[in-house]
Amino acid sequence: MxxxxxxxxxxxxxxxxxxxxxxxxxxxxxxxxxxxxxxxxxxxNESARVLRRGRTATIGLVIGDVADPFYSGLSRAVEDVVIGHECLLLTGSSGEEPVRERELVETFFTRRVDGLIVVPAGDDHTYLRPELEAGTKVVFADRPPEAGLDVDTVLADNAGGAEQAIRHLLGHGHHRIAFLGDDPAIYTAAERHRGYRAALGGLYDPRMVSMRPPTLEGVRADLNRMFATDRPPTALFSGNGRYTVTTLRALAGRPIALVGFDDFELSDLLRPGVTVVAQDPSWMGRVAAELLFRRLRGDVGPPEHIQLPVRLIPRGSGELP
Amino acid sequence: MxxxxxxxxxxxxxxxxxxxxxxxxxxxxxxxxxxxxxxxxxxxNESARVLRRGRTATIGLVIGDVADPFYSGLSRAVEDVVIGHECLLLTGSSGEEPVRERELVETFFTRRVDGLIVVPAGDDHTYLRPELEAGTKVVFADRPPEAGLDVDTVLADNAGGAEQAIRHLLGHGHHRIAFLGDDPAIYTAAERHRGYRAALGGLYDPRMVSMRPPTLEGVRADLNRMFATDRPPTALFSGNGRYTVTTLRALAGRPIALVGFDDFELSDLLRPGVTVVAQDPSWMGRVAAELLFRRLRGDVGPPEHIQLPVRLIPRGSGELP
DNA sequence: TAGGGGGCAGACAACGTTGTCAAGGCGGCT
DNA sequence: AGCCGCCTTGACAACGTTGTCTGCCCCCTA
The missing domain is CATH 1.10.260.40 (lambda repressor-like DNA-binding domains)
Known part of the structure; x- marks a missing residue:
């Protein structure tokens, strides 16, 4: 210059x-x-400008894993909103590890991001306090922080979606419905299990529940265990997209009614098509990013808790007898 | 402080x-x-540090679209390498638009990224010259820049993979093999077409070639056109992952031999399983990022042109008679 | 013609670091 | 005892911007 x-x-x-x-x-x-x-x-030289003005025009995004279609859809939507505001996006994958989530967030803070969107992996966010009090805007997406930290959140209707799925299966005559989902420490898994249980009411049987990381061997073993009981399941509900795919692999073509949480590409090309409760990751990303920018523009209202509806899409697998 | x-x-x-x-x-x-x-x-305050030291410890990544599994796999691998070097990653999706690619690259440059990995959308990169001469390291991935700009590239063996696919189909008795692929302006599409043509030799017939953006209607129309000729195709070769999926939808269950370029999730769960020529996006990302960091460490050898092998995975659809 | 105001340009400090250089204190060696 | 060198610490400038304040010139008006 x-x-x-x-x-x-x-x-x-x-x-x-x-x-x-x-x-x-x-x-x-x-x-x-x-x-x-x-x-x-x-x-x-943007660095000098940032130093002088105090604003970086940079947003941080912490997700579980860009390579997961749910997160990459969300990412893309966030990116579009961010670019529309003439900002740039720093992205980091936590790999669902709390330690890495924290490292990423703190690195983003030392880079002085103006705002942050986090899909939390851990359940202790007290480390955010100083920065929040210093005025940095943070929005949680997909999962809330632990109780006690009241910040903006954008969540899907997990429990409601699960209830919808179970009622759908009940409506097709199933009374023995198994749940295959992620570790209950993961908020979405716990919520979906909660909806499953609520919809089943007296039909609930803990032996029909498997919650653990979605490895093929694990799922296969749990399915075998369930099928070996005196009253085996006639229908399955899988707690997320990766789980649905793993379950399909474990079933190896064995026909059984199935509804999965999360839509996925090709769900319509399988035979039968896979009935799913679909959420819209890019909608979630867009809503979270827009909320964040509203905060950055100075909106100081009380924390918002947005819940996005989900939608059951029948494709065949959920309508098997 | x-x-x-x-x-x-x-x-x-x-x-x-x-x-x-x-x-x-x-x-x-x-x-x-x-x-x-x-x-x-x-x-x-990292901004002040950057200003003083001249290094931002930030890498830029320009891809077509994070929401595309190929790119998100590549992204994730790049991210892992970058984090391993204590750097951060700025990601931007060009949406395959040359203008946006250029905007992103230039924005990254004003942010003084130390290095850049680009999957180019356009074919004019003269705008990179000043920055390259100023010493910023740039690696091209998946597609090379136009002739005349000699920089580091990491590409897959596109033509070779296509040849392999066609020879596989020829080996199963097909002599009438159609090619469905993206616009030939896209390097990978052109290369795969080149391999297809080379492997077919005298059997090549331009009427069996469709190159255009992968819309369902377009593919369906082209397929109908091909099937309506006096010598309809008995096998299909599709030029990339999205194309394969679109083609499967357009076929709507009609059984015909098919080999696709790019592996995709669930390719094994379809009936028949989809035979593909698989490339490894995360390998490509890792190799590109490592090459970039080698340059950043001061390696000043001549530009490298790395070609990654691809692998044919028979799953059933390519072995139909 | 004198005074006032608007349009345009520049000087200077500050943002928060880090690299360079210099200085003080202390112990060891001759 | 005097000198040297090491260890520790500090003062200062510089990185490239931008915000504030000041100054100049010209035109308009009384």
Whole structure:
């Protein structure tokens, strides 16, 4: 910038004004400055600007794993909103590890992100307190923080979706419905299990429940265990997208009624098509990002807790007798 | 930092030394400083550090679309390498639009990223020249830049993979094999078509080729056109993952031999399983990122052009008669 | 013609770090 | 005892911007 100034024969500040399109520069001078900028191939040093102004125009996003379609859909939506606000996006995958989540968040904070969207992996976010009090805006998506930390959240209707799925299966004559889901320490898994249990009421049987990481062997073993009981399941409800796929693999073609939480590509191409309770990850991302930017614009209302509806899509597997 | 210094009763520079774990600070002093840091909840301002040192410890990644599994797999691998080098990752999706690709790259440059990994959408990268000459390291992944710009590239063996697929189909008795792929302006599509043509030799017939964006209607129309000819195809080769899925939808269960480029989740669960030429997006991401960091460490050898092998995985659809 | 006001330009400090250099104190060696 | 060198610490400038304040010039009005 200094070089541009001397090349154009003006003061540093004048170049700054031109670059920032501030008023009060004579058009002819501005033209001269722009010419010098082009000639020298100058581009503003954003770090210095950030240092001086205090705003980074950068948003941080912490998710479980970009390679998971749920998260990548969410990511893309967040990215679009962020770009629309002339900001950039720092993304990090926690791999669902609380320690890594925290490291990422803290790294983002030292980079002075203006705002943060987090899909939490852990359940202790006291480490956020200082930064929240310092005014950094944080929105939780997909899962809330632990009780006691009242911040903006954008969640899907997990329990409601699970209830819907179970009622659908009950409506097709099933009374013995198994639940295959993730570790109950994961909020969404716990909620979906809660909805499952609520919808089943007196039909609930803990032997028909398997909650653990979705490994093929594990799922296969649990299914075998369930099928070996005196009253085996006639229908399955799987607690998330990866789980549904794993379950399909474990079933190896064995026909049984199945409803899965989360839609996934090709669910319609399988035979039978897989009936799912679909949530919309990009909607969630968009809503979370827009909420964040509203906060950044100065909205200081009480924390919002947005719940997004989910939708049951019958495709065949949930309608088997 | 100033506050920490006065709280600990030492000079600014001493705090800086402690924070950066530089040698030459008395353990007792360091302890006092660390106590003050904890008490005040201080965290280093990375922007100022960047400004002073000139290195941002940030890498930029420009891809087509995070929501596409190929790119998100690549992203995740890049992210892991980047985190391993204590850097952060700025990600942007070009949506395959050259203009947006350029905007993203230039935004990343004004943010002074140390290095850049690009999956190019456009075919004019002269705009990179100044920055390349200024020493910023850039690696192209998945697709090369236009001829004339000799930079590091990491590509898959697109033509070879296509040849392999076609030879596989020829080996199963097919002589009439159609190609369904993306716009030939996209490098990978053009290369795969090249391999297809080379493997077919005299059997090549332009009427059996459809290259256009993968819309369901378009693919369906082209398939109908091909099937309506006097010598309809007995096998299909689809030019990328999304294309394969679209083709499967367009076929609506009609059995015909099919090999697709790119593996995809559930390819094994369809009946018949889908035979594919698989590339490994995370391998590509890892290799590109590692090459980039080698450059950042000062490796100044001539540009490297890495080609990653692909692998044919028979699953049933490619072995139909 | 004198005074006032608006348009334009520049000087300077500050943002929070880090690299360079210099200085003080202390122990060991001659 | 005097000198040297090491260990520890600090002062200061610089990185490239931007916000504030000041100054100049010209035109308009009384």
């Amino acid at each position: 200094k070089d541009v100034a001397s090349a154009a024969g003006v003061a540093l500040k004048t170049v700054s004004r031109v670059v920032n399109e501030e008023p009060g520069v004579h058009p002819a001078t501005a033209e001269r400055v722009r010419a010098a900028i082009d000639r020298l191939g100058y581009s503003r | 100033k506050d920490v210094a006065s709280a600990a009763g030492v000079a600014l520079k001493t705090v800086s030394r402690v924070v950066n774990e530089e040698p030459g600070v008395h353990p007792a002093t360091a302890e006092r400083v660390r106590a003050a840091i904890d008490r005040l909840g201080y965290s280093r």
